[in-house]
Amino acid sequence: MLRLDRVSKVYRVGSFGRERLHAVRDVGFEVRSGQVVALIGESGSGKSTIGKMVLGLTSITGGAITFEGTDVAGLRGHRAHKEYYRRVQGVFQDPFSSFNPVFPADRVFALIRAEYFPEVGEAEWRRRIEESLRVVRLDPAQVLGKYPHQLSGGQLQRILIARALLLDIRLLVADEVISMLDASTRIDVLNLLADLKARGMGILFVTHDLSLGNYVSDTAVILRRGAIAESGPADRVFTNPLHPYTRRLLSSVPRLHRTWAQADAELPADDGGCPVHGRAGAGDGSATLVEVEAGHFVGCAGDGEGGPCRPDPRA
Template structure:
């Protein structure tokens, strides 16, 4: 496989949640997280709310800075991109698509403005070339007729159309990496597939590296070749999407897969009740496996030590003492 365009190694991120006098209390949002993004492939990051999925993307996008670990872009530490010119260079290559398509757009500006502005900001085109280029990009993302769409305002578009505008802005600056943070979760079910198909086309035709953040394993399998399962800031299982989903080895992955609706299964036949429990608040002083409080296979070792990474195959890894 080709060299990764984005490589994250042992990322740690803490957030301060309270301060009492000289004492500060922190939560650990990410703990020892590593992954790679390759051109023409998608990595799906799945897990429950609060698992750290969005924090991963925001660190790659330089919206947050990791407390420890390293993120490389084309084998260069992203912290080396300093100053306006270097920051613009990095941000033109690494772009985010946010969950709320309306909140990502300025309601007082036209669609033309939203797509043209990054072209001007990154000096991609002169002003007299803008009109044709903006309309070309809108056509690429299926917003036809492009000339009419360009003159509209965000409130005049549907949720799916607004999300296509956000994707168009990524195309406008020639992004090599797309970080999509639950891009379909606020859209009607009937139009989600269209957005996923558009992302699939961009991944293959534009040779994009893609991170797809979701809580939906079904869409993760549809779009992504690789998958990482996160829980309370920890990557618990990762590898080839089909292998992980069809042969889940971590109890948490098994729980997620069993929660996917199956019309052939009795609604009373699940085992979710056996594994309910409080999601822990992880801190820099926490110990053990974060899933220990909900795991039916838990041992004292699980409560005291974070399991090591175990390679089950060349394309399947897990953190669990059941396999170490």
């Protein structure tokens, strides 16, 4: 359904744009129908930039993004983008920023109707809205007509997902959708995503939280400095991490039986061992991925900017 093939993004920075910042480097993966792909990385790893490129909110510098055979970067004109957004939608970290505080929250449904369904009658449109709200486990009587400040962050996120469901959506880009929600409402949104997956929707789940990525995803893609460090079936990536960066990330996940000091003491050293060049000698920091087991890929441990890597001491 969605395919990224060696996608890169370079920003021009500094005085007069003389310097180049490589935000994304040769990233490639697929999202299929009924599949959740977790894009995991720390701040600055390029994960949100990838989400924006998929949604057409920022251009790509190199490579290709295709959705059901359509070149996303090649979309031109209002009509082409309108048809794309009928099938692909995004929900972002701060739900409050998606609503105008001077209008009721459900005004987002009216905007969808005006753009995509002007011919639908009032009664039928009301029925569709109420049905989509019930799908996301909201009581229409409790949210319709309410202003954003009268609703919780979890309710607003689910209203945005309900808005997407009014369209013929095939792919949802969920960018840090629960990072601003309290623990009591996080599970509701996660379970909703599981329901949407069961309905056949593909989901690109962007997060910095490895625990969440492990909980919801079929496939995990670990990003480091804009490049893929490791990717594959989530159970293999999380139970058999091969890249030193992945291992260190997993060791950093808080556990209830450890104190902060104990957890810090148990972090593995960043030895720079390279799973790609572990048997062939030092590498050059390239972003090359190798398949170490069926569907499980790992990248060079170099810094991605020409910095050297060292052989993996475990090899």
